[in-house]
Amino acid sequence: MGNKAKNKILLAKVETTYGTDPTPDGNNNAILISNVTISPMEGETKDRDLVNGRLGNELVLHVGTHVKLEFDVEVAGSGEAETITASEKVEYAPISEGEKSVTLYFYLDGALHKVIGARGSMDIKIKPNEIPRFHFVFTGLWVDPAAVTNPTGVFTAFQAPLPVSNSNTTFTIGGASATLYEFECKQENAVRYLHRVGRESVEITDRAPKASVTIDAPPLGAKNWFTDALAITQARCNSSMARLPGILSNWISRRRNP
Template identity: 40%
Template sequence: MAKRFWRKLAATAKIETTYGTDAVPTGAANAIQLNDVSLTPLAGEEKTRDLLTAYYGHQGVLLVGDYVELQGFVELAGSGTAGTAPAYGPLLRACGLAETTVATTSVTYAPASAGQEALTLYLNLDGVNHVMLGARGTFTLALAPKEIPRLVFTFRGLLGPITALALPTAVLTAFKKPVPVSKANTALWTLHGFAAIAESFSFDLGAQVEARHLVGDESIQITGRQATGTMVVEADTLAAKDWISIARAHTTGALAIRHGLTAGNIIEINAPAVQIGRPTYGNTQGITNYSLPLMFTPVTGDDEFAIVAK
């Protein structure tokens, strides 16, 4: 009996030209370095019949609203060339972000409330190929000292064919080596104009991803977005920064983080109007810190944050 090995997998992803129509991603052109993968090959709902009979016993269920759910992370790094999109760019686009390129300079990903794109995703698990069509998703991002920055994606897609197919040859050279978060590598880290001594930053896109199964149409839709996050900073004096007063005043302010030093491998996270929630105290190694809940609010619309690769 043949065995299948979990670490032998390949993921490919390609933006669809027509929603729900297989874009046929290939290992040569569309491979994704996806890690810590979790696949739910047959997600959905179960309906019971609840028939009255003269005897007890399970009557089984009907599986309805079938879709596929995939989760995994990619390392947060640039493409190696300023003005060239990173290899995970299609994943960000399928999370409701618009891609804007300035040649030889930068690629920016910012929220889009209309015209959202979708992916065809293939996940080949050692010879069994699972196809997700019309996939859309959401993501979280994490930065912490001595750690590799990561984007964790969760996608839902319409159930496509599941077939026996040899693992493709995945060309992953477009995925560049990341640099760990540190004082040297992460030169800019400010919140509300204050250059904090920071312990961590987390971001959650908060996209509402819905699988819709109707008569006449089936699709995966992004129906809302509320971006939030948390920043943990050392607790300075009140004269330096009074986070509690800022929170009570409902003040919004800018966030700016720049990670990486070399052109082609610089990532910026910018937000113009971040509101601070209710701060809480903690400590690390006996040093007092604040945990600051963050709410990323728009100014004119679809501008509450941007991820920029330079």
């Protein structure tokens, strides 16, 4: 194990019951990812602080062991047959209760790391001459790794992305077109691992989304962003990509700092 670093595959499936493995498979649940990292034994160690008449360390105890997995997914169309009316969009509204959970199977060169009851947060970054990507960070419950054979993943539903460019991408902020250098949005879910007697889970306890944007400064006579910032004017950021129906990202910022 560990000789072939690219011999990795990720499967993911939404759980019907929290913490119950729905058994994802390579034919239906493979996720095309990049830049993946796993922290297979997150948690704490507790010193025993023994008094035994000699100097030196003692064995520590592991507590609250859980798993963290993060990875990128390219921003591209779903590949599904869709009919989208011009100027319409698809919106995904955040929720404050009843968050779903997912089971992740991460295969790493013959070792299977299962991550059950996983919840997390997501970022998106758009930058010219780069591939647009979603970045996911999941925290989930610990399962003993197992020696297995990697499955074959089916990725036919994943489409090749288009790079961010003048011909492929549009961007507006506050209804005004802008020359974009970089746009980043962070969902900033507060993801908390809980381990109590009678309960072990990963919960989303809060969120505080934030966004940053770098654009060319227009003439003040055309648009005065300083006035909007001082007035704490809400601004909607819209970005769309060729081959992607509707709006790629649609975020509201309650305050802008020029």
